[in-house]
Amino acid sequence: MRYLGKRVVITGVPGVGKTTVINGTIEALGNEGVVYTSINFGTFMFDIASREGLVTDRDEMRKLDQDVQRRVQRLAAQGIARIEGNIIVDTHCTVRTPAGFLAGLPEWVLRELKPDIFVLVETDEDQILNRRLSDESRVRDREGYVGIRDHQQFNRSIAASYAMLSGCTVKIILNADFLLDNAVADMADVLR
């Protein structure tokens, strides 16, 4: 008999420290015997597209036809929904593209994935700016304070529509400078 655990989607704008919070939470909960598997939605999509011979590297993903992209998105959501146990889906609430904000969980993903909890990891825009500036390993689109603020606000708005359509709860977790332990503790409280 299959055991479907909690379906938690975790998102946050680039530089907010989402991955650090996820890893800290999985470790903390693991110490208590609560097991979560973390799945990266983009990687899961890429694996499907590769197996189908649609792409050979990740850069090609964005160049896929819109219809094909959406079909692969849906397949990924279906596949992830079938995974047993508690899962964390690491993805984007919205992606900033040259044509504007793109939903990370459009209707066809939500209907398959059926998340229980949707998490927005947030912090002060200025802290995000500084984290981005000091992270030299990644080339990121340059964005100012207002751009980051608008992105975080837009993410809250679209998360509300995810809650309306899927019935998931929307939890905001603050990942402030010097207080990673608090973010991990808050996240663990939600996932426990």
Place this chain on the structure above:
Amino acid sequence: MRYLGKRVVITGVPGVGKTTVINGTIEALGNEGVVYTSINFGTFMFDIASREGLVTDRDEMRKLDQDVQRRVQRLAAQGIARIEGNIIVDTHCTVRTPAGFLAGLPEWVLRELKPDIFVLVETDEDQILNRRLSDESRVRDREGYVGIRDHQQFNRSIAASYAMLSGCTVKIILNADFLLDNAVADMADVLR
């Protein structure tokens, strides 16, 4: 032949004075011969669940299985939608739970209820804080200024998604200190 009147959903965060505004408006309109029946969504759900033998007191409602809860929610929405005449549905835009904000009118409720007008009763966060502090009769979750502000903003966002899905209008009614009469007059204008 059935007469379906206006379907108005009225919401507001705890302490905003929603019930006072509803009662004042029903009385004011009644004096003009415009009749509205006020229905509490949670009570309507509880009555269904009790009749089905699922619960014996209201605290047990929250402990119901998610699937059962959603089925009862849908049944309540169906039942309310069949009530004749003008109705006010007194409910929550979103509920703050430990796992985050939960939609008061998820898709399966909206599709049955088909509201015409969705009202958000709002006021300044500081006024809400003070009203909560002086209301000793109720034990409420403690929340600060920022928490109340975020809740009110999230409610506006999800109300927008309710408008997209159902075609209802979204009306913001201000219930400021010392100005209850204005709130009642504004509400009566919308409901008349």
Place this chain on the structure above:
Amino acid sequence: MRYLGKRVVITGVPGVGKTTVINGTIEALGNEGVVYTSINFGTFMFDIASREGLVTDRDEMRKLDQDVQRRVQRLAAQGIARIEGNIIVDTHCTVRTPAGFLAGLPEWVLRELKPDIFVLVETDEDQILNRRLSDESRVRDREGYVGIRDHQQFNRSIAASYAMLSGCTVKIILNADFLLDNAVADMADVLR
């Protein structure tokens, strides 16, 4: 064989200068050989309703039965979706009515129209106020700074739900005083 081009919906609150930006962008892109046809959603609806003998002038549109209005809206969306080439749909994100904000693109419009890009033309509330005050040719509902701010914010929120349902991107274009050229250039970048 039909050629379906880009489907771009452009919106903005009254006084933001949406039409000026649209006209400038169509001209600029035309000079590069990129052709867009601009369609006014309200006019398209009115033409359908007139042909059906439902109305004789535009004022009557608002007095149509809700069911009839929604049917005509859907027909308009279907008709526009069938137009070949690149199109700009000039419409409202939400309309401020006495009963509250009304969605310009409710579900039944989005499912037919299937927009690729949804644009919000915005600017500082004070600039909008001043533009409205100096435009004596139009009688517009009087609204203050806070009313305009709330309207623009509500538009962003509902645009997020449009993105969730349809998969369109949401692009914010700033049309600031003295900087129309920038707005046109930004819009052209998105539409090119």
